[in-house]
Amino acid sequence: MLDRTDTPAALAPAAPAGHRLDMDGIRVRYGQATAVDGVTLSVEPGEILALLGPSGCGKTTLLRTVAGFIRPEAGRVLVDGAPIGHLPPGKRGVGIVFQSYALFPHMSAAENVAYGLEARGRPKAEVIRRVEAALAAVRMEGFAARRPRALSGGQQQRVALARALAIEPAILLLDEPFAALDRALRLDLQLEIKRIQRRFGVTAVLVTHDQDEAMSMADRMAVMRGGRVEQVDAPATVYDSPATPFVAGFVGTSNRLHGRVEAREGADYRVRLDVGASVILASPRGFAVGERVLLCARPEHLALRDATAETPESWPARLRISLPLGPALVHDVEAGATELKLHEARHGQPPAPGPVRVALLPTARPALFPAGDDA
Numbered sequence: 107m108l109d110r111t112d113t114p115a116a117l118a119p120a121a122p123a124g125h126r127l128d129m130d131g132i133r134v135r136y137g138q139a140t141a142v143d144g145v146t147l148s149v150e151p152g153e154i155l156a157l158l159g160p161s162g163c164g165k166t167t168l169l170r171t172v173a174g175f176i177r178p179e180a181g182r183v184l185v186d187g188a189p190i191g192h193l194p195p196g197k198r199g200v201g202i203v204f205q206s207y208a209l210f211p212h213m214s215a216a217e218n219v220a221y222g223l224e225a226r227g228r229p230k231a232e233v234i235r236r237v238e239a240a241l242a243a244v245r246m247e248g249f250a251a252r253r254p255r256a257l258s259g260g261q262q263q264r265v266a267l268a269r270a271l272a273i274e275p276a277i278l279l280l281d282e283p284f285a286a287l288d289r290a291l292r293l294d295l296q297l298e299i300k301r302i303q304r305r306f307g308v309t310a311v312l313v314t315h316d317q318d319e320a321m322s323m324a325d326r327m328a329v330m331r332g333g334r335v336e337q338v339d340a341p342a343t344v345y346d347s348p349a350t351p352f353v354a355g356f357v358g359t360s361n362r363l364h365g366r367v368e369a370r371e372g373a374d375y376r377v378r379l380d381v382g383a384s385v386i387l388a389s390p391r392g393f394a395v396g397e398r399v400l401l402c403a404r405p406e407h408l409a410l411r412d413a414t415a416e417t418p419e420s421w422p423a424r425l426r427i428s429l430p431l432g433p434a435l436v437h438d439v440e441a442g443a444t445e446l447k448l449h450e451a452r453h454g455q456p457p458a459p460g461p462v463r464v465a466l467l468p469t470a471r472p473a474l475f476p477a478g479d480d481a
C-alpha cells in the first residue's frame with residue numbers, strides 16, 4: 107500500500123485498495139458485566155467508521171476484540187469475509203494507534219516504525235524502503251533519527267501512525283488517537299489521518315467519545331450505549347434523523363418537549379405540546395391519536411418570537427440570556443420547568459432577557475418518539 111509513495115503516482119487519488127471488516131454478533135463479558143452486547147457492524151473497504159458513545163459503553167472493548175487482544179464470548183470478526191478469530195494480534199493485519207503514543211523511548215522514530223516490520227521478518231532493504239515511505243506519508247521524513255522525547259506529542263502520534271501503516275494493515279484501528287493532543291495539534295492530525303486514509307484507501311475504525319471528531323472524520327458513525335449500537339449511519343443522517351432519544355441527545359444538542367398526538371392530518375401529526383402549543387409534525391414512525399410523544403428539536407429548529415405575538419404554534423417562555431457566537435446567537439430559554447437552547451442567525455445586538463415566545467420553525471423536521479423511548 108505505502109509503496110505507492112515511491113512514485114509521483116502517490117499523489118493520485120486513492121485506489122479502492124481497502125479491505126472489508128465485519129463484526130458479527132460480538133459479545134464480551136468481564137465477569138458478570140456485559141461490556142459488548144451482541145454488536146454486528148460492517149466497515150466497507152476504504153471507509154472510516156467511528157465508534158462513538160459515552161465512557162464505558164464498550165467502544166474500546168469492541169476495538170480490542172477486533173485487534174485480537176480480547177476473545178469474545180460470542181460472535182466473529184471477519185476480514186474480507188474470512189474469520190480471523192483464531193489469529194493472534196500480530197497476524198491479523200491490523201495496525202493500531204493508541205491514545206498514548208506507545209513508542210519505544212530508546213528507539214529513534216525510524217527504529218520505532220521498523221519494529222513491526224522486523225518482527226515480521228521482512229528483508230532489510232524492504233524495511234528501509236517501507237520506513238522511509240511511512241515516515242514520508244505522515245510528513246516526518248526529516249525526523250527519522252529523533253528519539254520520541256525530542257518530538258512533540260503531535261509528532262509522536264504521527265510516528266505511531268507511520269508505525270501502524272508501515273505493516274500495510276488491512277484494517278487501521280484508532281483508539282482515541284487525538285485525546286492527548288491540544289486543539290490545534292488535534293486538528294492537524296485529524297486532517298493528516300483523513301488525508302492518508304483517503305489516499306491509500308485504508309479501512310479504519312476510530313474510537314472516540316467526541317461527537318465533533320466523529321462527525322468530521324467518519325464516513326459513518328455507530329453510536330453505542332451500554333454495549334449496544336443504537337444507530338449506525340452517515341454523520342448527517344444521525345444528526346438529522348436520530349434513531350432514539352439517546353442518540354438525539356448524545357449527538358448534537360437536543361431540546362426535549364413532551365406532548366400528546368391530537369390528530370392525524372394527512373401524512374402528518376398534530377401534537378399538543380405540554381409547554382402550551384399545537385404543532386404539525388411529520389414522522390416516519392406511526393403514532394396513535396392520544397399517544398404520549400417526545401419531540402427532540404435541534405436548537406436551530408426553534409425561533410424566538412415577541413412575547414405579544416401569540417399564535418397557536420408558539421408558546422410562552424422567558425429568555426434568560428443570549429450569547430453572541432460570531433454570526434450566531436445562542437438563546438438560553440425556560441418554558442416552565444423545560445429548559446431550551448435556541449440557535450439563530452444574529453442581526454445586531456442580542457435581545458434583552460425577559461418574556462418571549464418560542465416557535466417551532468415550519469421548515470424544521472424534529473424527531474418524534476413514543477414517550478416510552480425516553481430513557
Ligand SMILES: Nc1ncnc2c1ncn2[C@@H]1O[C@H](COP(=O)(O)OP(=O)(O)OP(=O)(O)O)[C@@H](O)[C@H]1O
Nearest residue numbers: 136140141159160161162163164165166167168315
Ligand atoms: N479489564 C476489565 N475488567 C473489567 N471490566 C472492564 C475491563 N475493561 C473494561 N471494563 C468495563 O467494561 C465496560 C466497557 O468498557 P470500555 O473501556 O470498552 O468502554 P469505552 O466505551 O471504551 O469507555 P471509555 O470511553 O471510557 O474508554 C465498562 O463498564 C468498563 O468499566
